[in-house]
Amino acid sequence: MEISVTTPIPYIFDIAFHDCFWHGLIASPLKRLGLVAYCLHLSPIQTAMVTSVRDISSSYKVSRASHPNEHAAAYRDWIDHRLYQLSPKFSFDAVLLDHQVRDEISVNKETITTPSIEQMGRVPEDKVLIALIRSTSGVIMNGRQVNGDMIYLASGRSVQCITKSSVQSDFLTLDRRFFVERLPLANLPISGSNGFELVVKPATGLTTAYHRKVGRHFDLLDGDPLFSEIDHSTESLLTCVGEMLGGGTSDNDTCPNASTRAYIVRRSSELFVANCHDQEFGVLDLCSHLKISRRTLQYSFEQVMGISPMQYMRIVRLNVARRALTESAAGAQIQGAAFDAGFGHIGRFSKYYSDFFGELPSATLQSGRA
Structure with a gap:
């Protein structure tokens, strides 16, 4: 295949990466990038673009914790994050999958098997948390009962999450500017740079689709994915979030205020x-x-x-x-x-x-x- 200057750099990288791999030339990430530039005869500018591509191994982390404080420390974007175990005689057990896709996007999947946990922390003003939380006994987010068919959003707000049974969470954290520019927010009460907190009930079936897409995203990362596959998976997640927010409802009838x-x-x-x-x-x-x-x-x-x-x-x-x-x-x-x-x-x-x-x-x- 002939590769021109206009060919997208991530695509070039995929081709060269796999070519080098099958010829036994794969080595450290630094040598890998040098091989790509050499094999494709890239200009200095193009080489700089290639070296700016994030190495997947350094942006994807799996954290397993046997203490609440260990799990709290694994969170990337929360401020003053704390976890308290509320149930006696249970061993704490939690796993956090964390993928920093780009500077403005991170994808996470969390599983806590210990029942009765309280999480407290603050989402920074320049970030937006988009969370789907599933638990057999329901979840209370800042006083609101949130179940598996609702999406919780917060920016610049303190968050208290109370669970009474094991919980699975799928969440994206986006730069606020990217969130405003990328997603359809016309029907949501978000304006200016003020902090906000919303509970949105998407159309039927969308939260299940989102949950599956997050799972497939991390299944992909556990293999040997192309950068183009990661990009496609991320875009699919963002599209699904856009559909949930664009067609969802956030009124008090479906998402009651805190009692x-x-x-x-x-x-x-x-x-x-x-x-x-x-x-x-x-x-x-x-x-x-x-x-x-x-x-x-x-x-x-x-x-x-x-x-x-x-x-x-x-x-x-x-x-x-x-x-x-x-x-x-x-x-x-x-x-x-x-x-x-x-x-x-x-x-x-x-x-x-x-x-x-x-x-x-x-x-x-x-x-x-x-």
């Missing part, structure tokens, strides 16, 4: 996480900040999370202490981790910790240093 109780839980969580190091901060402080009765707080947590506010506060403190123990440097003390998490009595802390995580704090500390 008052869900709002109370969300604000309580934010307040407590910011003050959990303070041993004196408790239920009455939450009631005072939110100007609600203790009974209202109790009912809200029981309805939304299935646990009492006291239980929630203790669980979060245990998660904070566990994170400190798993990330500790040599010389760290269990007592210091307990006090920093708001526990004032080391004996009670050890009992609560072993009852919840199924191991003593000393065992966690040793495994973190291993």
Whole structure:
């Protein structure tokens, strides 16, 4: 095949890459690019264009985590991302597939098998999160019940996600400018550079198609794909997202606003996480900040999370202490981790910790240093 200067560079790269591979010339990515330029007699400008093509092996990562903090750290674009395990005696297990397709596009597939998880973080103002989240018991996103036939969008907003069973998530993160220019947004209440949060219900069947396309995208990456195949898969995903947003509905009848109780839980969580190091901060402080009765707080947590506010506060403190123990440097003390998490009595802390995580704090500390 004759290749001209007008031939798309990714296509040129595919041809040369496979030619070099079958002739046994494949080596490091740097040598590979040099071979491409040599075989095709590219000009210096074209060579620069070829070398700008992202190496798939460096842009595709698989992260497996046995601790919530490890999984939280694997997220590329969230700010202050935290995970809290809310269910006792379960081993945490999560996998995140992360493909940075281009600077403005990343594709992710997440599986968390541990039931009852709370995720908290913030989507940056210059990014847009587009998420499809599936769980047998449903998912609460910032107080809204979101099921597998809805798409959640957020930009420049804090996000709280509560799950009560294992969960699978397929999500794209796009640069906001690219999102506005590339996707049909005429029927969505998005304007200017303000942050936004939307729950969209697409036409029947589109979320299932999107889920399958994300799965095929990562199946492709696990093989030996051409760059043109990756581009085609990415365009197919963007087209599907465009169809979901362009023909979807975002009114309160199909996507109800957060209930008052869900709002109370969300604000309580934010307040407590910011003050959990303070041993004196408790239920009455939450009631005072939110100007609600203790009974209202109790009912809200029981309805939304299935646990009492006291239980929630203790669980979060245990998660904070566990994170400190798993990330500790040599010389760290269990007592210091307990006090920093708001526990004032080391004996009670050890009992609560072993009852919840199924191991003593000393065992966690040793495994973190291993």
